[in-house]
């Protein structure tokens with residue numbers, strides 16, 4: 766499945782743990798204002814309870830998508846009362862300003878890969894804050910980075926092994942990259958989700 770707008774092209778791949786019908790990993794790709802909001806949520810554990818928590822968090826992100834990233838974290842927390850916790854990665858890509866703001870709470874991967882390798886550093890890794898949403902109040906750090914045409918952003922759950930970024934062919938489409946990462950870098954002991962977005966003309 767892919768969502769395309771004028772400037773941000775995004776796609777994802779999601780695979781539940783074998784034997785589970787539902788993935789506890791979910792994502793959101795949504796046009797918000799002139800930009801695109803990306804979210805990856807991993808409900809703690811797996812199976813139906815993890816999926817219920819992930820659905821609640823994604824619903825909160827969708828309902829409040831115009832709010833600042835930091836407020837979305839609080840919205841998720843409010844939506845998770847009585848449910849399991851989640852870990853979360855959020856990014857807002859603003860093609861007009863050519864910036865991306867992002868944050869992570871818990872074990873969520875995020876990497877920005879530059880199209881122009883002369884643009885140093887050629888890779889920026891998101892450093893998530895510790896913890897999860899649904900426990901102690903989280904106070905994540907929102908970081909802003911410049912975006913250039915062709916740059917690729919990847920958010921993924923911990924069902925994906927580290928080190929995948931080195932193996933990617935950046936001329937491939939976001940969907941091809943997402944499918945490749947799921948096919949080749951799956952841990953196999955957890956649900957897995959990878960979301961790939963690119964800033965395109």
Ligand SMILES: [Mn+2]
Nearest residue numbers: 807923924955
């Ligand atoms: Mn997980």
